[in-house]
Amino acid sequence: MADVDALVAGIRAGARRPLARAITLAESTREDHRAVAREVLARLGKPRDTLRIAVSGVPGAGKSTFIESLGAHVIASGHQVAVLTIDPSSAISGGSILGDKTRMATLSKSPEAYIRPSAAGETLGGVARRTRDTMALVEAAGFDVVIVETVGVGQSETTAASMTDLFTLVLAPAAGDDLQGIKRGIVELADLVLINKADGDLKAAAGRAASDYANAQRLLRPRRESWSARVVQCSALHDDGVADIWNAMREYRSLMIDSGEYEKNRSLQARHWLWQETTDKLVDLLKGHTQVKAELPALESAVESGSLAPSVAADQLVKAFMNMTGESS
Amino acid sequence: MADVDALVAGIRAGARRPLARAITLAESTREDHRAVAREVLARLGKPRDTLRIAVSGVPGAGKSTFIESLGAHVIASGHQVAVLTIDPSSAISGGSILGDKTRMATLSKSPEAYIRPSAAGETLGGVARRTRDTMALVEAAGFDVVIVETVGVGQSETTAASMTDLFTLVLAPAAGDDLQGIKRGIVELADLVLINKADGDLKAAAGRAASDYANAQRLLRPRRESWSARVVQCSALHDDGVADIWNAMREYRSLMIDSGEYEKNRSLQARHWLWQETTDKLVDLLKGHTQVKAELPALESAVESGSLAPSVAADQLVKAFMNMTGESS
DSSP states (O other), rough: HHHHHHHHHHHHOOHHHHHHHHHHHHSSSHHHHHHHHHHHHHHHHOOOOOOOEEEOOTTOOOOOHHHHHHHHHHHHHTTTEEEEOOTTTOOOOOOOHHHHHHHHHHHOOOEEEEOOOOOOSSSSHHHHHHHHHHHHHHHHHTTOEEEEOOOOSTHHHHHHHHHEEEEEEEEEEETTTOGGGGHHHHHOOOOOEEEEEOOOGGGGHHHHHHHHHHHHHHHHHOOOOOOOOEEEOOOOTBBBBBBHHHHHHHHHHHHHHTTTTHHHHHHHHHHHHHHHHHHHHHHHHHHHHHHHHHHHHHHHHHTTTSSSHHHHHHHHHHHHHHOOOSSSO | OHHHHHHHHHHHHHHHHHHHHHHHHHSSSSSSHHHHHHHHHHHHHHOSOOEEEEEEEEEOOOOHHHHHHHHHHHHHTTOOOEEEEEEETTOOOOOOOOOHHTTHHHHHHOOTTEEEEOOOOHHHHHHHHHHHHHHHHHTTTTOEEEEEOOSSSSTTHHHHTTTTTTEEEEOHHHHTTGGGGHHHHHHHHOOEEEEESSSSGGGHHHHHHHHHHHHHHHHHHHHSSSSOEEEEOOOOGTSSHHEEEEEHHHHHHHHHHHHHHHHHHHHHHHHHHHHHHHHHHHHHHHOOOHHHHHHEEEEEEHHHHTTTTTHHHHHHHHHHHHHSSSOOO
C-alpha cells in the first residue's frame, strides 16, 4: 500500500506524474493494477463540484479546434480542465499522447489543463469502463471541468452521454445541409448543437444549417425538463462565439442545479454505472471459469444454429459457473 | 420428469392444453417451474422453418384488425400462426386471454391459430425473457408463423425487433401526418411500413402519409443488405391490400434466405439472447445473495451521492457474492 500512499499524496499535491501513473493503473488489463487505482480513488474521496461536457460530431467538424478554444475560456474563468477521448478504434497504448498534443497545441501546454487520449481497449464497454475511472481520478485530482470527446461516429456518443452532464454536438455547415450525415439518434442527445466554421465563405451556409437544425430540434421531445436544446453558430478557429457557448453551458448548469435535475441525472448515471460494472465483472468471471470455457463452444454453436434454446444454454453456463469447480484460470 | 414426458407427448400430438401448461410454467416466477419448461423445450428439439414477424404501431392504428386479417391469409397459405404480445404495462396474469379473444374474434376461434397475451412481469427484460421462451415453445409445437405484437410505445419495439425476422410498423393516416407521433428510432426498425385505414374519408390522407413515409425512408440507412424498407397502404378492416402484404413478407423471407442474411440475423439474435439470459441470471443470483443484500443499500446510496466510485462499489458487491458465504435466500 506504499504505492497507494505515495500516489494519493502526489495527486493531492497537484503533481502530474502520480496522476498519470494512477490512470495508467486504472487502464491496465491487470486486475492487481486496477485494484491499486481503485484504492487510490477510494482514498481521494469525493471531488468538489464538477461539470462534465461531452463533445461529439462528425470528423472534420472542428472538434479539436473547438475544445482548444473552449478550454481557454474555461481556464480564464478560473477552472481546471481535463480532456478525455473515447475512441474504441484507437490503437494508442497508454502514455502516448503525441496525437492529442499536436491537435490541441495551446491547451496541452497549459498547467491548468490535462489531456489524456483514449484508453486502449477492444470493446466500447471496456473503453467506457476505463474512461469512467479516469474521469473519477482527474476530478479527484482537482480538474473540475471534464470534456469527454468522442472520435468517429457510432455508439461512442451514447456512452459519452451516459457519463456527462451536458452533450454538445459540433457540426460543420457542409455536413449541416445533409441530415443524413449524422445518425439521427445523436441529434436527440444534444443539449447544445454548435454549427462551427461560421466564418468566411461558409457563413451563409452555417446560418441555413443552424435554422435547419433549430427546426429539427422543435420536432424532438425535449431531453431535459429544465432546458431546451439550443442551436448556436460559432467559429472556433477565430474564437468567435465560444465565450457565448461557455456562458450557455454555465446557464445550463445553473438551471439544471436549481431544478434538482442535475443531481438526479448524476445519481441515475452512477446507479447505472454501478450495475454495468457489476454485470461486466460477473460476466468476465464467468467467461474465465474453466468449466464454462470447456462447455461454451459447443453451447454457443448449438444456440447459433437454433438447435438449443438460449435460455437452456444460459442455464447450463450459470450452473457450471456456480458449481465453482475449477477456479478461473 | 413424468410431467415433462406428458407435456412433450401432448405438445407433439398438437394438443392445446399441454402447450398452455408449458407456457405457464415458462412464465412462472418459480425457478422449478421454469426448469420443467426448459426441459420440455430441450426435449422438443429444433422446430421446422419458421417466420417471426413483429407488429408495432401507435394505439388506434388498427394493429389487432391487421393481425386478424393477416392471420387469415397466413392460415389460408397452409401455415399455423401464433400471436404473442409484449406489453410490460399489462397486469394480465397467465391464462386470462379474454382481452385478446375479444380483439381477435375470428383468429381466436381458428384451430390453426394460437393467441397468447403478454406474460405478466414488472420489467421489460422479464417480459422479453418469457416471450422468447414462449416463442420457442409455440414453434416447437408446430406454429411456423409467429407474430409478436407490441402494445403502447416505448422500448418494447426494440425488444420485439431483437427477436423477430421482420419488423412491421402499422400507422394510421392521422398519425402519419405527424412524424412526432412515433419515436423516430422505431421507423428505422421497419422492414414494412403499413399505412392502414386507407379507405373512405381517410383514403387521400393515407396516400399523403405513404408518400411522406416513403420520403423519410429514403433518408435512412437501409437496415438490411438484401431488402429496402417498403411503405404499403392497406385497409385491414376491408381486408384490402393484406394479401399483397403477406406476399411482400414471403418475398422478404425468400430474398433474406437466399442472401444468407436470414440465418445470419437469427444466429446473432440467438447469441445475443444467450448472453442476455446468462447476464440476467447472474445478476439475479447476485441480488439474492445474503451478504450482497446486507451491503447493497449503503453501497448504492454512497454511489448515488457521488461519495463512492461505481467501480469501487461494484468490486465490493462481486467480492461479497463470490465469497459465497450465505447462499441465496
